[in-house]
Amino acid sequence: MRHTSRHSGRRTGRRAVTALAALVLAGGGLTATAGTSAAADAAGSSCAAVGWGSRERVSTDTEYHPLTDIRTDRHACFDRIVFDVHTTEGHPIGYRVGYVDKVHQDGSGDVVPVGGGAVLAIRVAAPSHDVASNSTRYPGKLGKPLPGVDLTGYRTFRDARFAGSFEGDTQVGLGVRARLPFRVFQSDNHIVVDVAHSWDGLR
Numbered sequence: 784m785r786h787t788s789r790h791s792g793r794r795t796g797r798r799a800v801t802a803l804a805a806l807v808l809a810g811g812g813l814t815a816t817a818g819t820s821a822a823a824d825a826a827g828s829s830c831a832a833v834g835w836g837s838r839e840r841v842s843t844d845t846e847y848h849p850l851t852d853i854r855t856d857r858h859a860c861f862d863r864i865v866f867d868v869h870t871t872e873g874h875p876i877g878y879r880v881g882y883v884d885k886v887h888q889d890g891s892g893d894v895v896p897v898g899g900g901a902v903l904a905i906r907v908a909a910p911s912h913d914v915a916s917n918s919t920r921y922p923g924k925l926g927k928p929l930p931g932v933d934l935t936g937y938r939t940f941r942d943a944r945f946a947g948s949f950e951g952d953t954q955v956g957l958g959v960r961a962r963l964p965f966r967v968f969q970s971d972n973h974i975v976v977d978v979a980h981s982w983d984g985l986r
Contacts, residue, residue: 789843793858795965799805799952803917808952816824817944821836825853829856831986834911834967835964835965836964837962837963838881838968839879839880839881839882840878840880840881840965840967841844841879842876842877842878842879842969843877844875844877845876846870846874846875847909847922848874849868849869849910849912849913849914849920849921850866850868850907850909850910850921850953851866851869851921852865852921853932853955854932854936855937855940855943857931857936857937858977860979860981860985861939861977861980862937862938862940862977862978863956863975863976863978864943864975864976865934865974865975865977866905866906866907866908866953866973866975868907868927868974869909869913871922874972876908876974876976877907878906878908878969879904880903880904880906880965880967880976881903882903882904882962883903884902886902886904886944886954886956888949888951889947889950889952889954890947895926895946896944897942897944897956897957897958898941898942898958898960899941899958899960900959900960900961901958901962902956902974903956903957903965904955904956905955905956905957906954907952907974910948910951910952910953911923921953925947926944926945927945928943928944928966929943929944930941938980939959939978939979939980940957940958940959940978941958941959942957943956943957943958950961957976957978959978963978963979963980964978965978965979966977968977982983
């Protein structure tokens with residue numbers, strides 16, 4: 784994910800993201816709420832079966848901007864994690880999300896232990912520091928739980944660990960109850976990852 788498509792790839796990626804977001808976000812946009820994630824329930828209570836599955840999801844069309852926050856929230860049929868990036872609307876944010884046996888820190892290759900019945904490695908093309916100002920924008924600590932994230936009471940999420948920021952990418956290990964369907968999409972300056980409570984709950 785450490786490359787940028789500057790022409791036709793970007794336009795295609797934007798159209799795909801826009802189309803998916805339009806389907807998923809029908810009837811409501813992302814709105815900030817105190818004590819929750821930056822996103823409201825994008826699929827409503829119906830959990831429309833758009834974009835769900837267990838295969839890896841990748842978008843390589845990206846412009847690198849700093850990560851500013853990671854939030855989580857609970858919804859009727861899925862749990863959600865949102866990555867907020869310091870960029871403007873329309874700028875692509877690359878990502879790679881998929882199930883792994885173990886999460887490995889970039890660079891060193893060291894294993895970052897993550898609890899749960901299954902583990903999603905979530906990589907977002909947004910560094911935790913601002914290169915221009917040489918300042919930290921997201922205060923994650925390697926191998927530690929995400930700052931400000933409390934997963935008590937979540938039906939699907941079990942653990943969320945900061946797995947480092949390296950060469951423009953930030954990685955998080957997300958422990959979930961089991962290998963459940965998930966979806967990934969960009970809305971404005973957010974990358975959103977939803978993991979369903981069950982396969983049967985999608986309709």
